[in-house]
Amino acid sequence: MPRSRRLRAGALAAAAVLTFAACSGDDVPEVAVETPAPSPSAPDPKCPLTGKTATSPSLAERPAVAIKVENAPIAYPLSGLEDAELVFEELVEGGVTRFMAIYHCTDANKVGPVRSARVVDPGIMIPITRILGAAGGNAIVRKELKKADVVVLDEKRSKKAMRRIPRPGIALEHTLYANTRAIRNLGQKRFDEPPRTNFEFGPLKGKAKKTRSVTINFGGESTVGYTWSKGKWKRFDNGSPLLAEGGGQIGVDNVVIEQHTINNSRTIVDVGGNPSIEIADQTGKGTAVLLRDGKAINGRWIRKNLKGPVRFVTNAGDTMVFAPGTIWVELVPDRKGEIKGSFSLN
16 A cells, blocks of 8 residues: 555544544534624715715714805805705796705815805705704894704804805905814704605616707796706706806706795885795605706606605606615706796706
8 A cells, every 4th residue: 555545544544543532522513603793884874965885884874064155246256056955946036046065975175155054955955964054134034044954054153163254346245254173063952863865776667858958947037957968967057057166067967856835925025125036835745857878767756744855756656766876956946936937957
């Protein structure tokens, strides 16, 4: 027998003797113990306003902040909108619009120009957040914000979270800017809940109509437009690109047209005597169109109460699925109210 085979045979015999000895008498035979499989790791937290993975769990758990931002040529270029995850565009006095930019997993060192709050703001921002950075508001607006438990941080209450940046030839009201990190640090002492939304993100589902542009009119002389180009909805105001202060035209991943019945306020006017606006149907349902991936999905918005988030569903009754990324919601007047808006898809 070859030496290697004799060595293996001897080893086997020795092992057999050891095994027998271990099992003899009162000894208890060894039992193989299975090593448990490692528990599956928890999925990476998602940012609820974009559907993208948060870089840390703390980002997904912290509160969002809303900042009121002016939309007027005298204020261009605007600052910080390109960093916002969710932006609402609302009608204000005189047929012009204003933005409510919301930051959760993102932040911006300079957002603005910051302008004043409106009576419709609580219904727009809740339950996403209750922290609002704004340049004040009249007594009626402040009363409504307080009733809704909105934490309002203006120039006086924000310490160093807001600052004036003078611009040659520009009036003072167009020079206030906010830092979202600093606003959050102040606001979360009174409100520290993460956003609640009904946004669902993922691949496009079901039927969708190929769409290359949309034109929106809020009931005044100005028009808003978006054109699908290079994977983004590029923003235009009165035919001109809306440029970010950091450079380049603002482009977003999702645009939502959300129509509401809008009337003139009987109690609130601005310094020029123009009535403020009120949304008659903050709850209920109405027309909604989602623009994503160069296509349009028709449907409706549904909201049961002001404490709950808005749902977006298709005409077939399915939940609208957003492309992961930024969302801009256009609160466009329908044809039922005193202020009549419109939109067209091409």
